[in-house]
Amino acid sequence: MRLICFLALMLATFSATGGEVVDVYLLGGQSNMQGLGKIQEVPASHPREWKHLRFWNGKEFEPLHFGQTRTSTRVGEFGPEYGLALGLAAATREVCIVKFHASGMPLHHGWNAGIWRGGAPTPGRVNFHPGKDAADPNQGTLYRNMVARFRGALERLRAEGKSPVVRGLVWMQGEQDAKHETSATSYAASLRLLRERLAADVGAAPEVAFVFGQVLPHEPAMERFTHRTEVRAAMAAADSRSGKPESIPHARMVSTDGLGLLADTVHYNTDGQLRLGRAFADALLAMATERDSRPATQTLTVASFNILESGQGAPHVGFPRTARHTALAAVIRQCDADVIGVQECGNPAPLLKALGTNWTGFGTGKSIYTSGIVARLPLEPLVTEDYFTAARVKLPGGASFILANAHWSPPRNSGVTLIQQRLRAGEVPADEAKFAAEILAASDASAGPRGYERTLAALRPWLAAGERVVLTGDFNESSHLDWTARAAERGMDRWVQNPTTRPLRFAIQWHGSHRLAALGLRDAYRTHFPDEVAKPGITWTPPYPTGTPGRRPPGDQVLERIDLIYFAGPGLELANAAIVGEGAAHCEIVFPQAWPSDHRAVLASFRIKAEAKL
Numbered sequence: 001m002r003l004i005c006f007l008a009l010m011l012a013t014f015s016a017t018g019g020e021v022v023d024v025y026l027l028g029g030q031s032n033m034q035g036l037g038k039i040q041e042v043p044a045s046h047p048r049e050w051k052h053l054r055f056w057n058g059k060e061f062e063p064l065h066f067g068q069t070r071t072s073t074r075v076g077e078f079g080p081e082y083g084l085a086l087g088l089a090a091a092t093r094e095v096c097i098v099k100f101h102a103s104g105m106p107l108h109h110g111w112n113a114g115i116w117r118g119g120a121p122t123p124g125r126v127n128f129h130p131g132k133d134a135a136d137p138n139q140g141t142l143y144r145n146m147v148a149r150f151r152g153a154l155e156r157l158r159a160e161g162k163s164p165v166v167r168g169l170v171w172m173q174g175e176q177d178a179k180h181e182t183s184a185t186s187y188a189a190s191l192r193l194l195r196e197r198l199a200a201d202v203g204a205a206p207e208v209a210f211v212f213g214q215v216l217p218h219e220p221a222m223e224r225f226t227h228r229t230e231v232r233a234a235m236a237a238a239d240s241r242s243g244k245p246e247s248i249p250h251a252r253m254v255s256t257d258g259l260g261l262l263a264d265t266v267h268y269n270t271d272g273q274l275r276l277g278r279a280f281a282d283a284l285l286a287m288a289t290e291r292d293s294r295p296a297t298q299t300l301t302v303a304s305f306n307i308l309e310s311g312q313g314a315p316h317v318g319f320p321r322t323a324r325h326t327a328l329a330a331v332i333r334q335c336d337a338d339v340i341g342v343q344e345c346g347n348p349a350p351l352l353k354a355l356g357t358n359w360t361g362f363g364t365g366k367s368i369y370t371s372g373i374v375a376r377l378p379l380e381p382l383v384t385e386d387y388f389t390a391a392r393v394k395l396p397g398g399a400s401f402i403l404a405n406a407h408w409s410p411p412r413n414s415g416v417t418l419i420q421q422r423l424r425a426g427e428v429p430a431d432e433a434k435f436a437a438e439i440l441a442a443s444d445a446s447a448g449p450r451g452y453e454r455t456l457a458a459l460r461p462w463l464a465a466g467e468r469v470v471l472t473g474d475f476n477e478s479s480h481l482d483w484t485a486r487a488a489e490r491g492m493d494r495w496v497q498n499p500t501t502r503p504l505r506f507a508i509q510w511h512g513s514h515r516l517a518a519l520g521l522r523d524a525y526r527t528h529f530p531d532e533v534a535k536p537g538i539t540w541t542p543p544y545p546t547g548t549p550g551r552r553p554p555g556d557q558v559l560e561r562i563d564l565i566y567f568a569g570p571g572l573e574l575a576n577a578a579i580v581g582e583g584a585a586h587c588e589i590v591f592p593q594a595w596p597s598d599h600r601a602v603l604a605s606f607r608i609k610a611e612a613k614l
Contacts, residue, residue: 021093023091026168028170031101032276036267083277087281114176147202166202167209171211181230250398305331306342375391408512463568475564482536504558524566542599565604
């Protein structure tokens with residue numbers, strides 16, 4: 001089955017740009033990646049060459065001919081690349097292997113070659129630490145050299161007119177990190193960062209397969225490997241199938257238990273190296289089979305919901321004295337949402353309890369007005385701030401996306417309030433473009449922890465890295481896609497009971513939504529319902545009785561769409577969008593009970609296309 005799947009994946013031979021597709025496997029690690037297998041000990045029955053497999057010698061790709069192509073620093077020896085080639089021998093298009101190794105070298109940033117320095121990452125240390133981004137001066141020198149070798153090989157293929165596609169990252173390292181408690185216990189985190197940065201730095205797909213070998217199978221270990229148990233446990237936890245919090249998407253650990261070892265009990269002998277390489281190939285093929293068997297698309301529903309003061313009793317603004325978590329959970333269940341960006345979430349525990357089992361979430365818990373995320377899918381928190389939270393949401397099958405949740409400040413002096421004041425005073429000039437510019441200048445709220453610049457700063461690197469991103473939020477500002485020239489001419493008067501003779505409807509390019517659009521984010525509701533006149537999508541605010549404590553007269557409200565969902569990224573296709581609330585006048589989905597918040601909810605359903613296959 002694995003072989004059939006792999007052959008099927010090889011059928012697409014040319015890229016969209018016309019260049020021949022070449023499958024590339026990038027191998028890295030320390031001495032067991034270099035390899036101490038002896039060529040002269042390999043049985044004569046094993047194949048010696050493959051016309052469609054090539055190996056990078058640092059200057060050019062040469063046909064992989066066992067015994068002639070030098071793949072190790074030491075003459076007459078080999079690493080896992082030979083067994084890997086045996087496992088990939090059925091491929092019907094060209095396969096290229098690139099290898100980098102450095103004996104006895106660490107991954108953790110606390111090491112400088114074989115000396116533990118500890119502390120924060122420091123420039124110039126000899127290790128494989130990838131840094132936080134491509135420009136990080138604290139990258140280990142070995143990581144820089146490895147990436148340079150990989151990039152050089154890929155550029156050579158492009159110069160040949162080929163289209164290289166990185167199909168797999170193979171890693172065999174960790175013995176050095178087993179010599180210190182910190183590097184051993186944090187190995188899974190180090191491995192996660194390595195995978196993420198390496199994929200980005202060589203231009204691989206975010207979902208590229210990452211296969212790594214578990215080190216030091218012999219027990220008892222040599223005395224210098226004082227934290228063998230911890231590093232092996234961290235490696236096992238990093239496997240995507242482990243169910244542990246440390247698990248890494250698209251990562252597979254290869255067990256080395258039972259592989260042949262040399263007398264030093266650290267390095268693999270000839271048979272051990274052959275079997276290690278085959279195990280790497282088997283893992284890559286298994287991951288290809290699993291990806292090929294997934295549905296063509298996955299569906300996902302996201303909601304954004306300001307639940308008003310963490311869902312607790314709110315009689316001071318017209319809501320019951322008792323907590324509203326049961327009703328809020330009922331709204332979420334009616335939406336059939338998989339993940340919800342919640343504003344005014346505070347501590348999500350009561351809401352999670354009302355939702356029942358199989359739900360998870362987080363928030364800062366600092367006040368009833370801070371933000372959080374709840375989901376019935378696994379979450380990996382990325383940002384936890386009072387008014388901006390983000391998490392990687394893990395989907396069945398290994399795909400993921402980033403859910404970011406924002407709660408912006410109301411614009412300084414509130415743009416719509418300023419418009420009301422000017423209308424009341426009769427101070428709206430004939431030049432409406434000038435009027436719009438004055439309103440924007442007077443109401444800008446770009447700075448600070450609740451300003452839109454904070455959101456933009458967080459989103460930019462994710463989008464640049466090709467991540468799928470969904471942004472939810474109570475943005476406390478209208479969208480420029482609603483306040484258009486067309487809406488100014490034919491749209492609704494947004495002032496519920498306008499005492500003036502001039503409707504409150506103008507063409508205004510509200511800054512926040514305009515900047516998000518410039519970043520490449522699409523407004524889900526407005527994408528699904530492009531007619532802003534027929535479908536205004538009002539989320540602020542549901543009607544309430546005159547005399548409601550703590551609230552302005554309902555007739556003085558301005559109706560706006562300030563709760564939105566944005567999306568961007570590869571393979572993320574909008575399927576549906578809706579406003580959820582108390583009545584059909586402004587909502588596509590009507591909640592059958594008393595509405596439990598001062599905001600309506602908004603939801604968007606997406607189809608996530610099948611990921612790029614191995």
